[in-house]
Amino acid sequence: GAVVSQHPSRVICKSGTSVKIECRSLDFQATTMFWYRQFPKQSLMLMATSNEGSKATYEQGVEKDKFLINHASLTLSTLTVTSAHPEDSSFYICSAARGAATDTQYFGPGTRLTVL
């Protein structure tokens, strides 16, 4: 149990377009979902935390208007990169937790975004 999927696994887009990444908890309900980005040979950096039915909490330095997060249900959260630019190219990973903040996070397989 505790499987998290992401779609798509890879996406290539032109500069200026918007890209949506989905994160789904397949066999459990996730009250909290987290979005991370990872640059090559760097650690995972938390971008935002989302709770079902409420607005996401963004980390300092992350533009909320650029990285739109919607946690519409207990099994789905989406990250939309708006007006993407080459510097947004990165590996985006989501994780999901059942309930309390200290619950175990289960990680998705990641999405490789390349902006040309």
Next chain:
Amino acid sequence: KQEVTQIPAALSVPEGENLVLNCSFTDSAIYNLQWFRQDPGKGLTSLLLIQSSQREQTSGRLNASLDKSSGRSTLYIAASQPGDSATYLCAVKGDRGSTLGRLYFGRGTQLTVWP
């Protein structure tokens, strides 16, 4: 602010060697510590999770220890195999205030085991 450091950044060894990967963190107020494995272009696989009250956890050829007061953890891999080649990430979870539930990751140790 919690900072997690992993040493070495990279390690290349022949098959069969026993290995020690190191992780240190600056704030000892942690809920737990977790070791992950990440294969190139893939997500994270959890290897071992140590609660703040525990000293070590074992799974097969892997053993992780935690010294919370000194801010250190080690991951011991016995009898390494080429299939162990991956990046190993250490992460600590905060246990209070604004850090509650947050995971702080190190940059990882990139391990290569050659036959």
